[in-house]
Amino acid sequence: MKIYLGAGKDRKEGFLHLDRFPFPGIDVIWECPQRLPFQDSSVDLIFSEDFLEHIRPEDKIPLMNDIWRILKPGGLMKHIIPLAGTRNDFGSPSHLSHWTPQQFEHFDVDNYRYVEDHEYEGFKGGFKKVSVDFTTESTGETPQSFQVIYEAVK
Secondary structure, three states: OEEEEOOOOOOOOOOEEEEOOOOOOOOEEOOOOOOOOOOOOOEEEEEEEOOHHHOOHHHHHHHHHHHHHHEEEEEEEEEEEEEOOOHHHHOOOOOOOOEOHHHHHHHEOOOHHHHHHHHHHOOOOOEEEEEEEEEOOOOOOOOOEEEEEEEEOO
């Protein structure tokens, strides 16, 4: 099973599309911070693009806990997000939270940030980094967004 969080009007073949608005083609109406409506360890891939920046800062850890909960062992989460502090990040009044690749290190079992902080921060799961890539706009300027892929460790 593959899940597309915050799909909006975008559609990806083979995915279940979740959004808080009932756009045509949305399979499940869902809004963060509600619990994701899937069984534990039942999902192969969670994908989002331009979604995480729309959640409240206080919902970051609960959402990552829930993503970890529903992913199968070895399942992947892939997110494309505006880089904190860039034009893409601050360009929309609907962006509520700001993200950097370093924040994902707090979920990475191989990173000292995870070892030192995950219990204090309330993160209950664990991920391993697969990749982090930066993207630029067509002008080739400073990176505006980044993509992370992490594997669930269970």
